[in-house]
Amino acid sequence: MELDTARTEAWLRAAAAAVTAREAELTALDTAIGDGDHGSNLRRGFTAVLAGLDAEKAGGTAAADRSPGILLAAAGRTLISTVGGASGPLYGSALRAAGRALPGASAGPDEVAAALGEALGAVRSLGGAQPGDKTMVDAWAPAAATFAEAAGQGLAAASAAAAAAAEQGARATLPLVARKGRASYLGPRSAGHLDPGAVSTALLFAALAEACRER
Structure with missing residues (x-):
């Protein structure tokens, strides 16, 4: 199994559905330690991503112009242009780098692993965050590492393992004190709350696992 156009599109659509379904939760998490707009911002951005996908299909865009890389890069550009705050540039840069x-x-597991690593590098370069800073990096870094470790087991298994690692990484942000972003202004008061970016990152990796699940 490889990550082809159909699975890439399924990934983006699943991510959009997850963000929309859990918009209120993401907003509540961000209200506690941020600006309170993470859920609505991502929902708006991924709604625009879906609109772009639908427009391409309706317009009969050639398959060669809808490769996984082109779809991800286009989604990244859309997020950057439509999502406010930090999440648009961060997620947009990640998808563009991937x-x-x-x-x-199409791409095999090793190529996808490399792309996820490039995406992580883009996030860290833009935001300057390290693991333990209570950001989306705390979910993306273990997910990317786990995917790379499990790549030899195939795309479905690696994606599922990465999704589990991202979820675990997101939950591990609960006791952390934020050192980056708006949450860092709260100092010790940021502890005891999940990082909304880490939670939405876990949704993105869960969407990838769903798109790559063996059927």
């Missing part, structure tokens, strides 16, 4: 790392019509 897209640039996937130049072919």
Whole structure:
């Protein structure tokens, strides 16, 4: 199994559905330690991503112009242009970096692992966060590492393992004191809350696992 156009589109659609379904939860998490707009911002951004996918299909865009890399890069650009706050640039840069790392019509597990690593690098370069800073990096870093470790087991198994690692990483932000972003202004008061970016990152990896699940 490889990450092809159909699975990439399924990934983005599943991510949009998850963000929409849990918008209120993401907003509540962000209200506690941030600006309170994480859920609504991501829902707006992924709604625009879906609109772009639908427009391409309706317009009969050639398959060669809808490769995994092109779809991810386009989604990244859409998020950057439509999502406010920090989440748009961070998620947008991650998807653009992943897209640039996937130049072919499909990608095997090792290539996807490399793309997820490039995406993590883009997030860390833009935001300057390290694991333990209570950011989306706390979910993305273990997910990317786990995917790479499990790549030899195939795309479905690696994606499922990465999703579990992302979920665990997100939950591990609960006791952390934020050192980056708006939450860092709260100092010790940021402890005891899940990081909304880490939670939404877990949703993104769960969507990838769903798109790559063996059927």
